[in-house]
């Protein structure tokens with residue numbers, strides 16, 4: 158695994174230019190994420206959550222401010238960061254194994270080790286037995302898990318998840334939430350996850366970032382300190398209410 | 407584990423087509439494409455029997471068939487075809503081959519697009535036959551003339567189809583490739599190639615039909631052998647039956663080549679064949 162590193166987002170301001178007028182999307186966003194944290198980002202649609210993840214992963218470098226990883230400015234995608242997009246984005250012409258192996262293509266590893274890593278990643282997301290299936294043969298939830306495996310197989314220090322469970326039914330969703338927790342604990346990855354589901358954020362995170370729209374800013378950062386991950390516990394419900402109140406503000 | 411077993415079935419059941427049952431209905435369905443040619447043939451026979459047109463202009467199907475057999479026996483068809491297929495083979499290989507390369511470069515590189523895009527689009531506007539007079543002056547009636555003209559005719563549609571399909575590779579997939587830091591080789595092999603196969607192949611099929619047009623026209627105007635020449639020769643003899651035989655031969659060979667390309671495309675695109 159890549160060295161644990163602190164992610165520092167400092168005064169990031171970003172606008173898109175639409176019809177020659179700048180559209181402010183992020184304004185003065187600052188956030189520090191420590192190794193091993195599970196940070197959830199919640200906020201109204203269009204407040205720039207996906208944009209923030211795209212900046213962190215290095216798909217877009219047109220912004221003001223700094224994004225530092227272990228003290229160095231992020232420039233372009235790197236092995237230290239992995240992302241799971243909201244749509245799974247598996248290549249339809251490749252099998253599950255081929256899709257995930259592709260993620261190791263740039264890695265100078267012996268073929269045997271790559272194969273082992275791919276098997277491990279597939280097992281971790283519970284897709285053993287589907288190695289030769291193509292994306293069209295997987296259900297939505299399975300494809301999403303495959304996308305998570307594709308990010309995990311690179312063992313990034315920071316895993317970015319953009320509404321990874323958004324398209325799933327509630328049963329699969331709860332199941333995958335627990336799978337995510339297992340992965341997070343097993344791989345000791347730092348996770349930053351965008352979600353629309355406040356309960357999911359409270360259940361999974363160590364910290365919750367609430368954003369407000371137009372332009373996208375951080376409204377509050379709420380630490381999650383629960384006695385247990387019990388959705389019915391009074392402190393769980395109270396925290397959920399607090400996040401919801403901040404969201405509605 | 408219900409979900410799992412269903413999906414495993416789906417994975418294992420890879421050849422449902424093999425088990426297709428040959429019912430009367432299925433057979434009937436396969437014969438449907440032949441209905442229109444059959445109707446045309448009957449109408450043709452009727453028109454000829456009723457002498458709607460003089461025999462010199464519309465010879466009956468049977469006469470055409472006899473002529474066809476004669477021409478095959480006499481070797482005119484085979485010789486003509488050998489020459490024509492050679493021309494189209496070389497011309498198409500050069501035109502489509504270089505078209506693939508330029509198309510890929512235009513699609514992948516902004517620099518190449520900036521340098522060559524305009525020039526290419528301008529030259530592409532001039533129909534292949536518009537080049538004939540000047541090419542005739544340069545190459546005379548030489549074989550090179552045919553190669554160049556056919557190559558040009560297949561080059562343009564190939565370049566357009568290739569560059570367009572490269573440009574239309576979905577942005578989300580390109581982003582995945584960037585995030586995974588794919589090296590150029592894998593980028594081409596694992597993304598560009600599979601994503602562009604359908605578009606490129608429809609371009610190649612257009613290119614092939616353009617190549618045929620160029621071939622026949624150049625053989626009619628400036629050749630002493632080949633299928634197109636055989637047709638002109640028939641016309642000067644006032645033997646329209648020879649012309650019709652030429653048309654049928656062109657149609658059948660063209661269809662065979664088009665089907666061949668479609669087959670190759672299906673092979674390369676096996677991942678999409680399943681529902």
Ligand SMILES: Nc1ncnc2c1ncn2[C@@H]1O[C@H](COP(=O)(O)OP(=O)(O)OP(=O)(O)O)[C@@H](O)[C@H]1O
Nearest residue numbers: 173174175180182201202203204205206207208209
């Ligand atoms: N490529 C782009 N060009 C112009 N505007 C864009 C572009 N991408 C996003 N935007 C705009 O930026 C704003 C933020 O978009 P973003 O996708 O980051 O929001 P989001 O918080 O992820 O929303 P959602 O919860 O709906 O996914 C939106 O108003 C959107 O219209």
Ligand SMILES: [Mg+2]
Nearest residue numbers: 206207208319
């Ligand atoms: Mg989004």
